[in-house]
Amino acid sequence: MALEHAILVSLLEKPGSGYELARRFERSIGYFWTATHQQIYRVLKRMEGDGWIDAREVEQQARPDKKEYSVTALGRSALSAWLHEPIAPESVRHELAVKIRGAAFDDPVALIREVERYREEHAERLARYLAGERRDFTGPDAPAPPDAGQQLQHVVLRGGIAYERMTLAWLDDVIDTLHRLGPQG
Amino acid sequence: MALEHAILVSLLEKPGSGYELARRFERSIGYFWTATHQQIYRVLKRMEGDGWIDAREVEQQARPDKKEYSVTALGRSALSAWLHEPIAPESVRHELAVKIRGAAFDDPVALIREVERYREEHAERLARYLAGERRDFTGPDAPAPPDAGQQLQHVVLRGGIAYERMTLAWLDDVIDTLHRLGPQG
DNA sequence: CGCTTCATGTAAAAAGTTACATGATTCA
DNA sequence: TGAATCATGTAACTTTTTACATGAAGCG
Known part of the structure; x- marks a missing residue:
């Protein structure tokens, strides 16, 4: 599984909301890992429960409030552990x-x-x-x-x-x- | 979904058992579509139920009997229908x-x-x-x-x-x- | 006797897709 | 007024992965 890790990388590059992450998965990070907003929200909830990320309510003018997620120290070490695992062979689907x-x-x-x-x-x-x-x-x-x-x-x-x-x-x-x-x- | 279709193509190229298909998915067809034997057996069962393929019991000397699957006329037209559908954009996972x-x-x-x-x-x-x-x-x-x-x-x-x-x-x-x-x- | 190959499956868990749902604001 | 964008989710379903399971034959 690597959606969690792709999210960690994206949030380390820049904290953001689920919605913003969904945008990024349409470009940038999405060029090499696709995910829909439904997936992202579900995984964000799990990651928050695991203490990998935490949320901060951000008030916005003229827009609904958003939850901005940042990576915790625990999340960073989870990413680090995953980076040190061997790279899995790709499963081709063409x-x-x-x-x-x-x-x-x-x-x-x-x-x-x-x-x-x-x-x-x-x-x-x-x-x-x-x-x-x-x-x-x-x-x-x-x-x-x-x-x-x-x-x-x-x-x-x-x-x-x-x-x-x-x-x-x-x-x-x-x-x-x-x-x-x-x-x- | 295309595992069914990959199996149809492989069986049209040459009829074979679930086991033989699993071998082919390790080379040849497997170079552009991966599948494990567990997946293959399950999908074969469904395809047989749908009348896309039919099985023939083949007795073998010094080996367990096998079920050799062939594509039916219905299976051929299912493949043809799929070939005429637009090609779905690939979902990248790198x-x-x-x-x-x-x-x-x-x-x-x-x-x-x-x-x-x-x-x-x-x-x-x-x-x-x-x-x-x-x-x-x-x-x-x-x-x-x-x-x-x-x-x-x-x-x-x-x-x-x-x-x-x-x-x-x-x-x-x-x-x-x-x-x-x-x-x- | 133990390893590999042939042969076929079940079960549970994880991941991914599709459809449905809500509500605010901005812009034409 | 209606469409698009921002923002967040639930529910149902399908697909994929991983682990477990069995049994025979051939080889060294």
Whole structure:
């Protein structure tokens, strides 16, 4: 389990409410760990019960009050313990790959349009990552020199960028392969 | 949900027992969809109940009997329906990325050994994929010309190879970054 | 005799998804 | 007035993981 740990990291980077965490899981931390607000609220409650985080009521003008969570010393040591555990092998779930192999028993050409749409999503994701990189790390407003946390965030983002570039190149290969299986290929 | 569909694809490629499917999910289909035997047996039961597959008792010499499953016409059309559904956006779960960002609040250098071990796992995976590619697609024993199913299997495998190469390059970047954060960097 | 492979499962717990629900404020 | 955003949750369901369980055959 790592949602708790992803939340710990996010709250250490900056304390925030469940709602704010849900936003962050749509971008930033969400680029490599997804979670919905329902999950987040449930886990926050458990983490508070375990003493990993504590909440502070924050009054806001023109907005409902929020509970701002911060990581306690206990939470920090829980994170540290988890960081020292061996990295679990990833469990792969690649739906598109299943579909491609399944296409052998259906119509391969019919998949092309879907793969093209999927490719566009990834192109947008890459554009978003690159914009974030310019904004936070390589642009004129980026901090120089970056601190350790920023360098680590940057290397993670570079991983996302490399993943998207690789994916786009592979999807071109897939589309090409599907085309060549068509009636005129 | 796609475990059912991954099983349909695998059984269409070749009928087999729950046990044999579990083996395939350790290699081949397992390179892009993981599942344990417990999951597989449960889903097979449901799929049989839904009439997607049917079982044939196969007696074996010197081994327990097995149930060999095959895809029914109903199963084939269920797969076809699923293939025509839009591809769901992937939900990312990248534990290592969380750990890297978490390292900012712990000891970044302590992560290096773990990342190096992780890197070795991926190097082995790449070697396995490349061996499979030579055996099935590019070596002297590979079928020429390949049929549609083989071409589709090959493009999926190329995706796996591209993923592992990208990952290895990124892990080198990670290790380098962690080193530079060390006391002498 | 003990280890590995073949073969099939059950049970409980943890995690994740989907649907439903409420209520305030801001902006067009 | 209606839609969007902020803010927080509950409930039901599905999926996944982990642990437990059994039994036969082959190998060294």
